[in-house]
Amino acid sequence: MCKPNNCHSSRISSGFFLILFSFIITGALSAQVYADVSVTLAWNESKDSNVKGYRVFCHREGEAYDYDDPAWEGDLASCTITREKSTSDHFLKENVSYFFVVRAVGTNGAESGNSNEIHYFTGGEELEGSSDANPPNSPRSVFPVYYTETGLSPILETSEFSDPDATDTQSHAQWRLFRTDDNVCVLNRFSTDDLTATTVPALILDCSSGYYWSTRHQNTAGAWSGWSEPAHFTTAQPENDVDGDGVPDDRVVTDQSDLDGSGIPDNEESHIKSMMTKTGDAQIGISVRYAANTTAINAVDTAWADARARVEPGTFPQEVIAFKVTTTHPGDHTEITVHLSVPPVTEGIWDYGQSSRGTDNADHAWFSQDQQTIDIQVRDGGYGDADGLENGTIVHLVSFGYRQTTIINSLSNGGSSGTGASGGNGCFVGALL
Numbered sequence: 001m002c003k004p005n006n007c008h009s010s011r012i013s014s015g016f017f018l019i020l021f022s023f024i025i026t027g028a029l030s031a032q033v034y035a036d037v038s039v040t041l042a043w044n045e046s047k048d049s050n051v052k053g054y055r056v057f058c059h060r061e062g063e064a065y066d067y068d069d070p071a072w073e074g075d076l077a078s079c080t081i082t083r084e085k086s087t088s089d090h091f092l093k094e095n096v097s098y099f100f101v102v103r104a105v106g107t108n109g110a111e112s113g114n115s116n117e118i119h120y121f122t123g124g125e126e127l128e129g130s131s132d133a134n135p136p137n138s139p140r141s142v143f144p145v146y147y148t149e150t151g152l153s154p155i156l157e158t159s160e161f162s163d164p165d166a167t168d169t170q171s172h173a174q175w176r177l178f179r180t181d182d183n184v185c186v187l188n189r190f191s192t193d194d195l196t197a198t199t200v201p202a203l204i205l206d207c208s209s210g211y212y213w214s215t216r217h218q219n220t221a222g223a224w225s226g227w228s229e230p231a232h233f234t235t236a237q238p239e240n241d242v243d244g245d246g247v248p249d250d251r252v253v254t255d256q257s258d259l260d261g262s263g264i265p266d267n268e269e270s271h272i273k274s275m276m277t278k279t280g281d282a283q284i285g286i287s288v289r290y291a292a293n294t295t296a297i298n299a300v301d302t303a304w305a306d307a308r309a310r311v312e313p314g315t316f317p318q319e320v321i322a323f324k325v326t327t328t329h330p331g332d333h334t335e336i337t338v339h340l341s342v343p344p345v346t347e348g349i350w351d352y353g354q355s356s357r358g359t360d361n362a363d364h365a366w367f368s369q370d371q372q373t374i375d376i377q378v379r380d381g382g383y384g385d386a387d388g389l390e391n392g393t394i395v396h397l398v399s400f401g402y403r404q405t406t407i408i409n410s411l412s413n414g415g416s417s418g419t420g421a422s423g424g425n426g427c428f429v430g431a432l433l
Contacts, residue, residue: 038082039080040081043078050106050107052106054102056070060330061096061391069085100118100119100120135219136219139159139196139225140228141229150235152204152205153202156177156198157197171219175189176213180209181210187388188389203395204387212233246324247274247275248301253275259272259283273286273300279319281342284321285340289337290337300322321397330390333380338376340371344400349365349400374400378394
């Protein structure tokens with residue numbers, strides 16, 4: 001593709017190869033502080049005598065190249081990228097998947113085709129700033145490994161924390177998970193709770209797909225171990241969402257359900273996805289009707305909460321609601337509306353984005369007076385986003401407070417245990433935590 005005013009110019013050969021030369025983190029060293037990101041690229045020079053320079057183009061996952069605005073332009077065969085576009089104030093950020101190509105530019109202004117494409121995930125490496133000369137030993141991947149087939153929310157397990165200094169204990173773990181076919185990162189989780197095991201949140205993995213993961217441990221002195229060796233697994237065939245509408249087939253609401261009160265059945269509207277709870281005695285709807293910067297509600301699910309979940313005394317989060325939405329741009333923030341046919345007993349609300357135990361989400365959620373509508377603020381790659389990435393997709397896991405007697409009553413009516421994994425088979429995992 002060439003620029004519109006050069007479409008009649010002679011074509012330039014694109015016979016050159018782009019490589020990722022190095023990944024550079026710059027900035028003053030200090031513990032637990034993220035630095036500015038730059039990526040250095042290099043390529044072999046074009047053999048075409050009409051080439052006068054090169055243009056490098058960049059885009060985030062979920063976006064397209066803007067061939068009218070390169071990230072870099074010059075006559076060298078290497079460059080260091082700090083911005084997504086030359087005219088943009090959007091600097092490269094941590095925890096974002098970027099893609100790069102280079103084009104040769106002729107003396108008459110014509111552009112070649114694209115080089116090979118380079119993908120790089122700026123993994124948010126923390127500047128160590130630690131004086132610990134003996135960092136922890138690299139953990140070992142325990143499960144899943146060796147291309148094991150799993151459900152859509154497998155538990156990732158590593159070996160126990162190990163450190164040459166017996167007085168050091170573990171403070172954090174970082175978990176990363178990548179798609180096998182394109183090496184794109186789909187999960188980046190820092191946790192103080194999930195130190196040697198973490199559950200992949202619902203709605204992040206696709207059915208019948210390959211993935212690999214690794215983790216590293218941090219000690220109380222602030223030093224990080226090396227990464228564990230990548231471990232591979234595959235996900236199972238879909239069974240509980242055969243029609244692919246993003247709602248579990250066994251929990252589809254009736255055609256009379258209208259949780260948002262629009263006068264139109266939820267099943268006939270594109271901005272809301274509604275489903276029955278696992279106990280079958282209530283309905284939940286996730287709406288993006290008034291959500292700014294949001295283009296679609298992709299999927300919903302629920303499951304029993306983990307027994308380790310942190311809640312207020314005397315309450316237990318009966319079910320965890322999971323939903324997945326697409327944002328207009330990576331990094332966008334938005335406000336999602338949850339409709340409940342039956343209000344929770346308390347106004348407690350917990351977010352399970354970065355911890356299986358959950359964190360209080362009161363600062364980003366508001367209940368209506370009747371407690372049947374909750375507005376939840378989320379940001380792609382920020383608060384409320386379980387995948388931890390600015391990738392144009394928000395996966396949010398949330399629960400509301402129910403008294404212990406509510407659980408008991410539900411179980412006596414044919415429900416399942418609220419202390420672990422349960423539920424349907426196949427594509428919709430039984431436990432979200």
